[in-house]
Amino acid sequence: MTVATRLQSMQPTDIGVPGPTPGDMARAFRSVRRDPLTFLEQVTAHYGDRVSFPVPGAPALLVNDPDEVRHVLQVSARNWNKKTVQYGALARVTGQGLLASAEPSWIEHRRTAAPAFHHQRLEAVSDEVRAAADTALAAGLAGLVPGTGRVVDVAALTHRVGLDAVGRALFSADLTGHAQQLLDATSDAAELVVRLGRSVMPTARWAPSPTNVRLRLTRRRLDAITAQLVAERRSHGRAGSGAAYGDDLLGLLLDSGLTDVEVRDELVTMVIAGHETVAAALTWTLMLLAEHPDAQERARAELAGLPAPVSMLDHRDRLPWTRAVIDEALRLYPPAWAISRRSIGPDSLGGTDVPEGTLAIISPWVVHRRADLWPDPLAFRPERFLDPGAGRSGYLPFGLGPRLCIGREFAIGEMAVVLDRLLTTHRVAVPDGWRRPRPQAQVAVHPEGGMPLLLTRLRAERRD
Known part of the structure; x- marks a missing residue:
């Protein structure tokens, strides 16, 4: 049976919510796989705040209304878990790490990892993140010497920054020696996760399909690198009776009594999520600043005006414009473009009763483009975020509720530090013949084909 035939034969549960028919989905199948972001925008424009997709069994709904989004992710979060195709695909790479886990144990793992993201810890690792960026x-x-410039793929550059920063800050390890291995493995993993997550007819895990074979090889590579990190830390033993393995994430995980498999899952999760999302967000931020030189100059002046290098927490109260730039970039290009949940029991969304097993699909990409929340929603206007209450009901680049991304403060702090290290010594501009790369929906939203921008050196010295 072909994919189109299967789509056309689906008999969805009718709950009175409009949406495309099985025939519509069959005809749009290739374009949906190629460009899901445009598809989500189109069905929202056509059908409204709730869109029903034709799947057998319980309903699958795209939820766009901010109040209903908050209901699923926050108000009624206990009734909506992560037992979805999206997170099931991710778990085949990360295991039951914090991001993908649908198990009740996720909350205990979060409590174990939380001290690694505490404000005091973030302030302490600022030097490490600066070193990674430098x-x-x-x-x-x-x-490059002052006055000279070069076209650079900043997507590749930010990937290296993100990976090194994660290694230094969370594992107290300079991952430079493993950087290419990890970049290759995580890039392969991201591609496979997307392929599995979009599959209409999933292949059994045991089947020797090309995707399954590549997935097993990718997992082995990730396993080997993380096993080495764990073994090296364990080999040092404890410094004394009752002493911990360290106060970074790896030490906290080992000291908590988690099994090596559980530790591995959390490490792989943090490596993939921690560098994929930040790298993507930084790439789009630099593009937007290159396109808007006035906003860039204002950020440069603010960053250079601090008496010392930017720390991981300065974005909270000392860098209002830079933080507004980051927030607006995350609004326009949220790395996590889709979030999904499955209802454990019956619920109600916008006055519509939905049965147990209902799939809710939430797209920050779509919600962040609502004209009723964000006037001129496609325009880059950081000043929106200078008003603390602006648009907050429809802003969720890191999710909402109890599953809010644990690395949120780390990600924003890292972005501020990297912008400081780059913008105070370089100007970013669009090269001749510039055209925006097409956003490509992978694990995060990346620019198709990279992000070539012109970087010109302004001065040689850098603040220590």
């Missing part, structure tokens, strides 16, 4: 920038921009 190392990657020095390698990627080698040879």
Whole structure:
């Protein structure tokens, strides 16, 4: 049976919510797989705040209304879990780590990991994140002297920054030696997760399909790298009776009594989620600043005006414009473009009763483009976020509720630090013949084909 035939034969549960027919979905199948972001925008424009997709069994709904989004993710979060195709696909790479886990044990794992993301810890690792940024920038921009410029793929550059920052900050390890292995493995993992998550007819895990074979090889590579990190830390033993393995994430996980498999799952989750999302967000932020030189100059002046290098927490009260730039970039290009939940029991969405097993699909990409919340929603206007209450009911780049991303403060802090290290010494501009890369919906939203931007050196010295 072909994919189109299966789509056309689906008999969805009718709950009175409009949406495309099985025939519509069959005809749009290729375009949906190629560009799901445009598809989600189109069905929202056509059908409204709730869209029903034709799937057998319990309903599958795209939920766009901010109040209904909050109901699923926050108000009634106990009734909506992560037993969905999206997170099931991710779990085949990350295991039952915090991001993908649908098990009740996720809350205990979150409590174990939480101290690694505490404000005091983030402030303490600012030097490490600056070092990661400086190392990657020095390698990627080698040879530039004041007044000279070069077109650089900043997508590749921010990936290296993100990976090194995660390694130094969360594992107290410079992952530079493993960087290419990890980049290759996590890139392969991201591609496979997307392929599995979009599959209409999933292949059994045991089947020797090309995707399954690649997935097993990718897992082995990730397993080998994380096993080495764990073994090296365990080999040091405890410093004394009752002493911990360390106060970074790896030490906290080992000291908590988790099994090596559980530790591995959390490490792989943090490596993939921690560098994929930040790298993507930084890439789009730099593009937007290149396109809007006035906003860039204002950020540069604010960053340079601080008496010392930016720390991981300065974005909270010392960098209002830079933080507004980050927030607006996350609004326009949220790395997590889709969130899904499955109802454990019956519920109600916007006055419509939905049965147990209902799938709710929430797209920050779509919600962040609501004209009723964000006037001129496609425009880059950081000043929106200078008003603390602006649009907050429809802003969820890191999710909402109890499953709010544990690394939110780390991600925003890292972005501020990297912007400081780059913008105070370089100007970012669009090259001749510039065209925006097409957003590509993978695990995060990345630019198709990279992000070539012109970086010009302004001065040689850097604040220590």
